[in-house]
Amino acid sequence: MSVLGYLQRVGRALMVPVATLPAAAILMGVGYWIDPVGWGSQSALAAFFIKSGSAIIDHMSVLFAIGVAYGMSKDKDGAAALTGFVGFLVLTTLCSPAAVSMIQNIPVDKVPAAFGKIENQFVGILVGVISAELYNRFSGVELPKALSFFSGRRLVPILTSFVIIAVAFVMMYTWPIIFGGLVNFGEHVQKLGSAGAGIYAFFNRLLIPVGLHHALNSVFWFDVAGINDIPNFLGGAQSIEAGKAIPGITGRYQAGxxxxxxxxxxxxxxxxxxxxxxxxxxxxxxxxxxxxxxxxxxxxxxxxxxxxxxxxxxxxxxxxxxxxxxxxxxxxxxxxxxxxxxxxxxxxxxxxxxxxxxxxxxxxxxxxxxxxxxxxxxxxxxxxFNLMTPGRELAVAGSEADGEDMNVSNGGAAKEQDATLLARQYIAAVGGSDNLTAIDACITRLRLNVKDSSLVNEAMAKRLGATGVIRLNKTSVQVIVGFVAEKIANAMKTIGHVEAAPAPSPAQSGAKLQAVPTSTAVTVVSLVSPVTGAVVALDQVPDEAFASKAVGDGVAIKPTDSMVVAPAAGTIVKIFNTNHAFCLETEEGAELVVHMGIDTVALNGKGFTRLVEEGETVTAGQPVLQLDLDYLNANARSMISPVVCSNIDDFAGLELKAEGQVIAGQTILFDIKK
Structure with missing residues (x-):
């Protein structure tokens, strides 16, 4: 992994401990509202809230160790958080003034003052990173049978204790130098005064596209370089009394x-x-x-x-x-x-x-x-400068053709879709599960590690509702999806190997479609061809959403006849206003999408005649649509028509039964397996 990619991992892990700050802000804010003059001395209730909030602020360093260890762990397991906590306790205890005095055999008053500041966010981050790396490396280790109880995740806190002892030994000699450098940096920035605050804010915004602003924030907002702006501000009266904060100065890295x-x-x-x-x-x-x-x-x-x-x-x-x-x-x-x-x-x-x-x-x-x-x-x-901001292009991004209306067919626009469906589609958009190596999320973005970022289909991601795709390097990608980022990321992790297949590469575009192996599975329902014509492999469909199987798995047909029939018995749950596509739910629960042509939604219904209405129950082979093929062949971008099962993940897969020419209502197209 590149340095930039690793720093991105650290940056997103920092969001775990930072996420505790709103609780502190609310508790202390309410306390100061209750007692704005006495700051808790004149109201027991105000003191209750202020002290509750300060409990978080006063322990930010250990929260950083726990949060970073958890956030950088490969599977977000609680054992990683415990490892970070254990590592922090060992390091800060061994590097405390009393321990340094005893180990180095020097008087306590001769111990460098830096060891009195060993419990800070910088050390928390350092311990968190070390703990996470040890967890990721050794959490799967199996010991001999006699020691099997200590295998896997139980081994990591023990191993971390010994590693941190070595780190503490090094820190006893290097920490005064490191701490002095951090303080010197902080003092230089503080000497710049308001200009330093402005420079920081400029880079804070500039680093957002690559997600490294969190790392920068930790320097100015927390006690990494001696500034500690947010905790000191939230501490309010306590910070003033302790000499950590100055009214009119503390908070200048936030106020603007x-x-x-x-x-x-x-x-x-x-x-x-x-x-x-x-x-x-x-x-x-x-x-x-x-x-x-x-x-x-x-x-x-x-x-x-x-x-x-x-x-x-x-x-x-x-x-x-x-x-x-x-x-x-x-x-x-x-x-x-x-x-x-x-x-x-x-x-x-x-x-x-x-x-x-x-x-x-x-x-x-x-x-x-x-x-x-x-x-x-x-x-x-x-x-x-005629900049192409939203709405200045000829059509608002995502509105063209079938990428959007197929989102509707699967449960509405992106914001209305359930997380599992969106997760499956986003996995397809980033090159499939084989291309994914790590999944995480920030407030509004998916933070993904991939084998090859060139396989990420930005157009498809934007069709699904993403507002942007950032390729940091060959192995790091961020997809901006809004406030549902964490929900989608969790669903992506849960789906695992079940998501849609990756989009085909150019070298694969001519490959024959192969059925999912289902030799031992039982057929749930057999689908007849909805139209007469020639079978076309799904990866040959000239639309990314269908070709990558983001909409569902199945096959396509290029029609040679005008009648479109129901591929199975069930209920017509949706017919689009333009009559170019319909959705059918079978009695067995399979959700089928029959989409006549590509970009045919742009024809506004011309060339299509509806023969049934939404909500009607139909039988296999019953006519649903009538086509004006002459008009459609002359005006549609393509009449290759996908027939897919959009909830194929609920089943064992499908088995193709047809190739070459098929006849509407007669030829078995594919079987859906249980």
């Missing part, structure tokens, strides 16, 4: 994000909407409104940022520059608010009574100014 996330990006969304073509504005409005609301209310900006990040990179660079300027202004003016999750309305409200929040309300007028700046700059840049 509020005007951008709550106001600036919604201004960009409005500009993108106004620049969309008239025929696309309705669809773009829905996308932009959802993204703008998420940014304003929760501070989650990726749905908006990824809508223009790749189609108009210049806009994203402008966005990064404006973010840096905003953070610089807020830090210079000492307009401070902080967050435990992100810079949205909820976090602003919760932090408003924190004793470290100074002139926080001024971030609102600053935000209104940035709303106008974003709107004007984005609109001017889009129109001046």
């Amino acid at each position: 994000f509020f005007p951008i996330m709550m106001f600036g990006l919604p201004g960009a969304a409005l500009a993108i909407y106004h620049c969309a073509r008239p025929e696309n504005k309705a669809k773009v409005l829905g996308i932009m409104m959802a993204g703008a609301f998420a940014a304003f209310f929760t501070g989650i900006t990726e749905p908006l940022e990824f809508s223009f990040m790749f189609v108009a990179p210049v806009l994203y660079v402008i966005h990064a520059v404006l973010t840096g300027i905003s953070v610089y202004i807020a830090a210079t003016m000492h307009w401070i608010a902080g967050f435990g999750f992100s810079a949205g309305f909820v976090d602003m409200l919760l932090s408003s009574r924190n004793p470290l929040a100074t002139h926080w309300y001024m971030l609102i007028p600053q935000g209104l100014v940035f709303f106008a700046i974003y709107y004007v700059v984005f609109r001017f840049t889009i129109t001046k």
Whole structure:
């Protein structure tokens, strides 16, 4: 794995401990709302909430060790988290001032001060990474029978203890140097003052496309380089009393994000909407409104940022520059608010009574100014350089032809589909299970390790609802899918080997379709050909969704006759308004899709006559559609017609029975096996 790919793994693992911060922010925020003057000294209830939140903040270092070990483990098992905890205890105990004094036989007051700071997030990350690597390497080891109890996952915490002893020995001599370097870096950044905050914010946005902003954040937001901005801010009164925080200063690496996330990006969304073509504005409005609301209310900006990040990179660079300027202004003016999750309305409200929040309300007028700046700059840049932001292409991405309507046939648009179906389709889009080596998720993106990123079908991923695909290198890919990322990732892991087959490579495009081996399986239902014509292998269909089996498994037919019949007895659950396709559920539960031609939805129903209605029960061979073949052959992109079982994963597979010429209602096309 490349350095970039490994850093990406560390970055996404950091999200595990960071995900605990909203709990701390809410608890402490409520406490300060109850007692904004006494900070818990005048209200037992306020003290209850503040102390509960500080329990998380005060133990962030061990949470980093546990979270990183868990997040980087190959199977996300609790044993990996335990390994991280054990490693952290061993290292911090051995490198504590008392232990160093005893081991090195020197007075405690002569022990370098760096050992008094051994419990910090940097050490937590280091231990987490080591623990995860040991877990991934040794969790499958089998010991001799006499020691079999300690095999596998039980072996790893024991092994980690011994490895960490060696690490602790090295740290006894290197930690003062490492700690001094980190502190020196932090001091240099702090000496830059507001400018340093602005530079950090610029790179924070610029690194989002590759997912490394989390690693950068850990330097400024947590106690890696001595800055520790978020925990110190959330600590409020306790941080002030302990001398860890200064009103007007602590929080400067956070405050300027509020005007951008709550106001600036919604201004960009409005500009993108106004620049969309008239025929696309309705669809773009829905996308932009959802993204703008998420940014304003929760501070989650990726749905908006990824809508223009790749189609108009210049806009994203402008966005990064404006973010840096905003953070610089807020830090210079000492307009401070902080967050435990992100810079949205909820976090602003919760932090408003924190004793470290100074002139926080001024971030609102600053935000209104940035709303106008974003709107004007984005609109001017889009129109001046004719940038292809959402809605400015001739058709909104994903609306063409059958990629979208087949999503409907399988249960609605992407947002309405169940996670299992989407997971199966995304596995196909990234080259199939054989190409996948690791699956993970961030808030809005699938983070995938693959054998060959060139096999990832970006067009298909976008048809499924993804807003972007990032190929970090040959083995690392990110797919931006929105808030359902974790649900889809979990479903992808659960599906394992059952998902759809990978999209064929050009070298395979002429291969004959082979039936799934089902020699011992029982036939559930036999399907007759729905139309007379010539059999075509599914991987020959000129549509990625069908050819890769993302829609389902089956075969295709090029019709030579006008009558289309039901391939089996069942219920017509869907006939499209354009009459070009229908869905049938058999009595055995098989869900069949008969799609006449490719891109025929664009014909708006011309060439098709409906002979039955939705909800009707039909018998095998009963006429369903009538075709005007002369018109269709002259006007359709292709009349190759897929016939697939969309829920084939519920069965053992299918066995092809036909090749060459088939007759509607008579020739057995394929058997679905139990």
